[in-house]
Amino acid sequence: MPELLRLHADHAPALLLFEQENRTYFARSIPDRGDDYFSHFDERHEALLAEQEAGLHHFHLLMDVSGVVLGRVNLVDVADGSAELGFRIAESAAGRGLATAAVRRVCAMAAKDYGLTSLRAATTLDNTGSRTVLERTGFVRVGTVELGGRPGIRLLRTLDDERNDTERPSEAPGSP
Known part of the structure; x- marks a missing residue:
């Protein structure tokens, strides 16, 4: 069973x-990060960890046992009890319910561990997989947006229900 871990330097x-x-x-479904992301990965990784330490972001990896x-x-962009949720799942792991389980787990963590009350998300219209995951995990459409020149939708999820719910073991991809 994959584990959901908070991002660390050794990752x-x-x-x-x-x-x-x-x-x-x-x-194919989201704007590309660009070559600069890869050529300056180490510096970017260190900067993101510093921002995570400052409470500006919360990064999580879904990792297998190996x-x-x-x-x-x-x-990302944690402020005023809210944050923007983003996720991506490897092609080799797609279609197995891992994204849905991981997003559910992070929604629970957002409320219980990080004190957030709502999450925002956005996806392109042609990204059926992401739209499905977001809708299955309680996000509702609230508007439109353009992402990398492509039409998309904005979604919102309130986390009031997460403060009192207990997570079912079958929905958790692992321990933080």
């Missing part, structure tokens, strides 16, 4: 490999 090599191996797959990154679920 850098596995995370870079995940991003490199899935770059073409991700670019340390391979299967996905990531991030909460």
